[in-house]
Amino acid sequence: MALTEYFVRYLQRRDTLTDDDLARLRSVPTEIRSFQPGDEIVPAGPNKTRSCLILKGMAGRLHLLPGRSAQRVITALHVPGDFVDLHAFVLHGIEHSVVAVGPAEAEFIGHDELTEITENYPHLTRLLWMSTAIDAAIHRQWLVAANALRSSAHLAHLVCEIYTRLMAVGAARDYRLTLPLLQRELADILGYSSIHINRAVRDLRDRELLRWTGTDIEIIDWPGLVRLARFDPEYLDLERRRR
Amino acid sequence: MALTEYFVRYLQRRDTLTDDDLARLRSVPTEIRSFQPGDEIVPAGPNKTRSCLILKGMAGRLHLLPGRSAQRVITALHVPGDFVDLHAFVLHGIEHSVVAVGPAEAEFIGHDELTEITENYPHLTRLLWMSTAIDAAIHRQWLVAANALRSSAHLAHLVCEIYTRLMAVGAARDYRLTLPLLQRELADILGYSSIHINRAVRDLRDRELLRWTGTDIEIIDWPGLVRLARFDPEYLDLERRRR
DNA sequence: ACTGGAACTCAATATTTGTTAGACCCCCGG
DNA sequence: CCGGGGGTCTAACAAATATTGAGTTCCAGT
Structure with a gap:
């Protein structure tokens, strides 16, 4: 192959x-x-x-x-x-x-x-x-996110990053993405208990920043999510440049 | 030069x-x-x-x-x-x-x-x-340390790592090292408030794992510190090998 | 349709960490 | 010698997060 x-x-x-x-x-x-x-x-x-x-x-x-x-x-x-x-x-x-x-x-x-x-x-x-x-x-x-952000903002940051990275390879669009992670696994990523992840998900829903059912996420308010997460894609180095 | x-x-x-x-x-x-x-x-x-x-x-x-x-x-x-x-x-x-x-x-x-x-x-x-x-x-x-360790263990992990890295270049020995960091700066590293860093330092002292005055640290109980921090230097890749 | 398990949801309580405020201490300049 | 500033240390209280336990939903297999 x-x-x-x-x-x-x-x-x-x-x-x-x-x-x-x-x-x-x-x-x-x-x-x-x-x-x-x-x-x-x-x-x-x-x-x-x-x-x-x-x-x-x-x-x-x-x-x-x-x-x-x-x-x-x-x-x-x-x-x-x-x-x-x-x-x-x-x-x-x-x-x-x-x-x-x-x-x-x-x-x-x-x-x-x-x-x-x-x-x-x-x-x-x-x-x-x-x-x-x-x-x-x-x-x-x-x-940086772990040290500076609270649970909801921290989770929002992860969503912003993954969506941006999926977009960059054409694997997501229209503010929709699939995140095949259990809440228990999100806990292993962000360093919280799974119950607390649940609270954070609920919080993002309550703020009407996104819809999240199972593994499907639809971002309703991208600017709001970015602001909460203080997300800046700079670090993903997505610019075209001679190396 | x-x-x-x-x-x-x-x-x-x-x-x-x-x-x-x-x-x-x-x-x-x-x-x-x-x-x-x-x-x-x-x-x-x-x-x-x-x-x-x-x-x-x-x-x-x-x-x-x-x-x-x-x-x-x-x-x-x-x-x-x-x-x-x-x-x-x-x-x-x-x-x-x-x-x-x-x-x-x-x-x-x-x-x-x-x-x-x-x-x-x-x-x-x-x-x-x-x-x-x-x-x-x-x-x-x-x-890993940020997600899995509590403040004292987290701080202990940093001390273990820095001591090991200083040892590797011959810049520390006899379980003594200089850590030119204010407690406020340790807070910026580990993601706690500087008051909480103070609590963690005191805790390590109380457990008689180390002596810590100003920027000078003397590790009294290296095995104990390693155990608390669950420190394993594997990730520093200190082995000699053909690359 | 029933059933069992796994994930999600939620509330009550415990632990960890943050915030505020102040004391102490040491160094250094006046 | 005095006084100020910065860093360290401590305590009391507030907020964030963990833990426990239980109810609910959803889905796969029977």
């Missing part, structure tokens, strides 16, 4: 790919697999030999804490086009697992291919590096 | 540098500057043409939130040897400023040099990439 177009679009959104770059990307052999909700796409651990991209659905980075209480923390959410565990290429492994949230499809690429790209395609290499740098910027924004 | 040895040590701790790699690193021209506590080392904004390494003291990544309350969040702390804003090389700029915490010294490197390295030194390129990937892993661990 050849590398699908999602990641190509992700890159072209931010830079111009040369014909050589494109040809090299399209020549990468990949394996595509499907996953059920909760399935482990990549287990935590050292010595990875490949990394994966999301094709359909969503994936999360799940950290399991040692100790009796078995706490779960999800430190990242990934949408189609995201090169989820690309960082495992330069690290000794990953300290978290990657799990499917909702039904999902992922595409695997061998690290030998990536090594060859870093040896001969410097521009492409910088773009791969950029992709991991954007993930890091998202991590920082999550830290 | 030639690139100082701190970053070289940072890399050699994790991989073996070839003579070519070493020679190229040492040929990088740099500018060294000193900063007073609170000084802005790098302003937030787009189109950066160089990035900086910490030589002495510490630096933080400061995010200022729009809005009347002027909230401050510090999303990262950097110690000597850290290539603080290397990610600005592949992004369109940085969405936060870099400020000195305590008196500090930093070394600046032009992005043209980095571009040349990515064109001709693939192994070195992967190591630079690794450095930003480790920063991202630290971001994730901070998210």
Whole structure:
């Protein structure tokens, strides 16, 4: 199988790919697999030999804490086009697992291919590096949101970000999105109890900022949601630029 | 001025540098500057043409939130040897400023040099990439700590991490370290009020885990501190390995 | 249609954290 | 020697969030 177009679009959104770059990307052999909700796409651990991209659905980075209480923390959410565990290429492994949230499809690429790209395609290499740098910027924004926002605003921030990221790859429009997350999983992401997530959802509904039933969200008042969340998409680096 | 040895040590701790790699690193021209506590080392904004390494003291990544309350969040702390804003090389700029915490010294490197390295030194390129990937892993661990730990344990986690990172570059030993942070700044890092930070510091003292006066910390009970913080240095990727 | 489980909803209560206000202490300039 | 400012520390009270337990809805399987 050849590398699908999602990641190509992700890159072209931010830079111009040369014909050589494109040809090299399209020549990468990949394996595509499907996953059920909760399935482990990549287990935590050292010595990875490949990394994966999301094709359909969503994936999360799940950290399991040692100790009796078995706490779960999800430190990242990934949408189609995201090169989820690309960082495992330069690290000794990953300290978290990657799990499917909702039904999902992922595409695997061998690290030998990536090594060859870093040896001969410097521009492409910088773009791969950029992709991991954007993930890091998202991590920082999550830290900012966690420290500065109250539960409702914090939840609103997540909705704003995911909608913007889905829009950027053409996977959402008309202020509608599917968020295949249980309230319990939202709790693992935002660091609240699931009961408190429930309060926050109710609050956003009561303020008439959005409609939220099950996994379907319709944003009614985008400016209001953005204001409450103090959302500024700057950190997603969506501008086209020479890298 | 030639690139100082701190970053070289940072890399050699994790991989073996070839003579070519070493020679190229040492040929990088740099500018060294000193900063007073609170000084802005790098302003937030787009189109950066160089990035900086910490030589002495510490630096933080400061995010200022729009809005009347002027909230401050510090999303990262950097110690000597850290290539603080290397990610600005592949992004369109940085969405936060870099400020000195305590008196500090930093070394600046032009992005043209980095571009040349990515064109001709693939192994070195992967190591630079690794450095930003480790920063991202630290971001994730901070998210885990923020979501899973209570104030005292959260503060203990920060102390464990900083001590480990200082040890790794030879800037701390004998369970003693200098943390040039006001309690107000610790509040900006951990997301609590400064009064609550005070409570947490007192709590760690009362549990006889450490002595903490001003900026000087002496860890009395390292195993106890590690247990409370559930600290596992795995994410700092301190193993030597071919990349 | 029944049934069981899982998720969502809600209220009462406990714990954690924030806010306000002030005391203490040390350093430094007048 | 005195006085002011900033940082640290403490207490009392207020607000946010967690926990527990129970009721409700929804859906898959029988």
